[in-house]
Amino acid sequence: MKFKFLSVVMMSALCFVGSAKAQETSDPQKETVIVDEFTRTTAVPSYLTEGIRANVIEGFVSKGRFHVVDALTNDALKALSAKRVAEDNVDASNVMNSESEAVYKSLGAKYLIKGKVTDRTVTREKDVLSDSYSWYSKISLSLTVYNILDGSTVASKNIQLTGVNSDSSEKADMNAVEDAKKEMRSFVDANFKFxxxxxxxxxxxxxxxxxxxxxxxxxxxxxxxxxxxxxxxxxxxxxxxxxxxxxxxxxxxxxxxxxxxxxxxxxxxxxxxxxxxxxxxxxxxxxxxxxxxxxxxxxx
CATH class of the missing domain: 2.40.10.410 (FlgT, C-terminal domain)
Known part of the structure; x- marks a missing residue:
């Protein structure tokens, strides 16, 4: 009888410990993010698209709490990319398929970042205060974050990158590309809360x-x-x-x-x-x- 009573007590204690353990708060962990190849329109030179993408990656890396996987350097993702045609219009209905999902999950990734550089305009304008001219570059970036678990859209934003330089339009372009770092810090702050x-x-x-x-x-x-x-x-x-x-x-x-x-x-x-x-x-x-x-x- 004593043995039976002790058994019940021990089982109850084990259940309590197990229940308490299950309710423990988990330590925060770094999340894995895949940055896919960016697409562009004919209005945007490829080198500007590549520079913007590099700064998007840097925006995540600078936070220090992400594992960032570059789809252009990872072998598994490069092989996946070689099998498909880059989509002009990517949305939640076509961003995932069984093959891509398997590759993404094998990398332990939670999010997929896709971007398209849609427009670029360069103008030379006069500053009425200084009576001097400067080059102005405006580049439009469409950025979307997908949840790899279910293909849903986590965040989507159209970002206007701007750059100014008095010497040349090329330098204004590069300043606009650099603007992506600042914009990405704000984007991550808003959509990836720690x-x-x-x-x-x-x-x-x-x-x-x-x-x-x-x-x-x-x-x-x-x-x-x-x-x-x-x-x-x-x-x-x-x-x-x-x-x-x-x-x-x-x-x-x-x-x-x-x-x-x-x-x-x-x-x-x-x-x-x-x-x-x-x-x-x-x-x-x-x-x-x-x-x-x-x-x-x-x-x-």
């Missing part, structure tokens, strides 16, 4: 609540000192779950695997929820390009 959780509250007081805390993710995820994060409370309303913004953090010390942050807003709420309901009820999310200027870059 999400994590609080590991530990370092210091708190009764009046201000949490003052310093650690979040999971550091150098390996591209976090920079001065990075701003929003704090959300995962709130249950009836049968639905919603995220309610309650606070803000600012990265102070970035380490491997962890970042020490100062709490700039919502210290009382953060401290109360963390201690009473657990860290799973608080989501930390990158706040886009609201971060102070650090090392010449904005955003995350």
């Amino acid at each position: 999400k994590t959780f609080i590991e530990m509250i370092e210091s708190a007081d009764k009046k201000k609540g949490a003052k310093e805390l650690y979040i999971v993710g550091g150098n390996e995820m591209g976090i920079k000192k001065g990075q701003v994060f929003k704090v959300y409370y995962v709130k249950q309303i009836g049968s639905r779950t919603t995220n309610q913004e309650i606070g803000a953090l600012k990265a102070d010390e970035v380490m491997d695997g962890l970042t020490k942050c100062n709490v700039t807003k919502g210290g009382v709420e953060i401290n109360d929820i963390f201690n009473s309901e657990g860290r799973d009820k608080l989501v930390i999310e990158s706040a886009g390009n609201t971060r102070e200027k650090v090392g010449g870059f904005f955003g995350f």
Whole structure:
């Protein structure tokens, strides 16, 4: 009888541990992004398209939290590309097929980036203030992100790249190409939010609540000192779950695997929820390009 009772207790304990383990928050991981070959119209020279694509790649790489796969240098993707004709009109209905899906998934990729450079205009205009002439280049880029798991569109944007130079139209073109780096940082900030959780509250007081805390993710995820994060409370309303913004953090010390942050807003709420309901009820999310200027870059 004792043995039977102990068996039941042990089984219950194992079930509890298993359940608790399943609910643990997972550490943030780098996501794999494939940048496909870009298409262009006849109005755009190939070297400009190639330069823009290179800067789109750089925009993802500079964030430090992506594995970026170049479709023009990866052997499996080059073989796939050789079997198909580049689509003039790519959308969710034709971006995926069984063969391409298998290749993408074999690389562990989550997202596919496709781009088309659709237009380019160059003009020479006079500045009324300086009474001098400059070359202006405007290049249009259509960018789409697909979810490889289901072929759905994650984000789509028409981006206007601009460049100015007083010497030549060629230099104005290259300045427009460089503009893609800045535009991509904003694009990634808006569409690829970094999400994590609080590991530990370092210091708190009764009046201000949490003052310093650690979040999971550091150098390996591209976090920079001065990075701003929003704090959300995962709130249950009836049968639905919603995220309610309650606070803000600012990265102070970035380490491997962890970042020490100062709490700039919502210290009382953060401290109360963390201690009473657990860290799973608080989501930390990158706040886009609201971060102070650090090392010449904005955003995350």
